[in-house]
Amino acid sequence: MSVGTIKQILLLTDGCSNSGGDPVAMAALAYEQGLTINVIGVMDNDTIDEKGMSEIEGIATSGGGVSQIVYAKNLSQTVQMVTRKAMTQTLHGVVNQQLKSILGKSSTVEELPPEKRGEVMEVVDELGESVSMEVLILVDTSASMKHKLPMVKEALLDLSLSLNARMGENKFSVFIFPGKNQEVERLLDWTPKLESLTSVFSKLKPGGITPTGPAIQEAIGHFKKKRSFRSLLSHDDESYFEETI
Secondary structure (H helix, E strand, C coil), X not given: CCCCEEEEEEEEECCCCCCCCCHHXXXXXXXXXXXXXXXXXXXCCCCCCHHHHHHHHHHHHHCCXXXXXXXXXXXXXXXXXXXXXXXXXXXXXXXXXXXXXXXXXXXXXXXXXXXXXXXXXXXHHHHHHHCEEEEEEEEECCHHHCCCHXXXXXXXXXXXXXXXXXXXXXXXXXXXXXXXXXXXXXXXXXXXXXXXXXXXXXXXXXXXXXXXXXXXXXXXXXXXXXXXXXXXXXXXXXXXXXXXX
């Protein structure tokens, strides 16, 4: 079964957007274009208000992904869990589509006999280890994230180590919002080199507003840019590109 590359946006934030367009609408646009958005709401000793909770859940729902509210100290394991849960959810959807095309419109994994269902889930687990993944990480660096950013750095490192244990190919990109001189700033372009994540940690500095909508829009554009650039390359050129970014 061919599933292509799973493309995820992982949004780490602690509250409501307060600048730019509607992030929930942007998440829906991302999902239409084959991207899944997962959102982790990060708390310290405080709580996320009702408006913030609603936005976090809305972004994940519209983006076809998973949302989770977590205290900063527990962030590392949550980032890994959410990323893998969303990957499994995506693969589950692909398998259901395949079943419907073979067995009829109403057929899903849940409707299979237990023994067949177990066999299908084994396939999903195997695909989860071998499928290629592209994860664009969006980090909220607004002023209220000041005391949480050290935990974010630890979580990103743990995520890279976790995904490195997979057989499939992984690529990462990291954006922050707000940036130093603009609403959204790219810190790390697409790379399979997991150690590159640590090179951006010194640039995770808090301050400013929370333009979540523009951040998601920029992330969508970055995936598009990658596809457009690859379409211009020959197969040999593309292999070189993949090895050297």
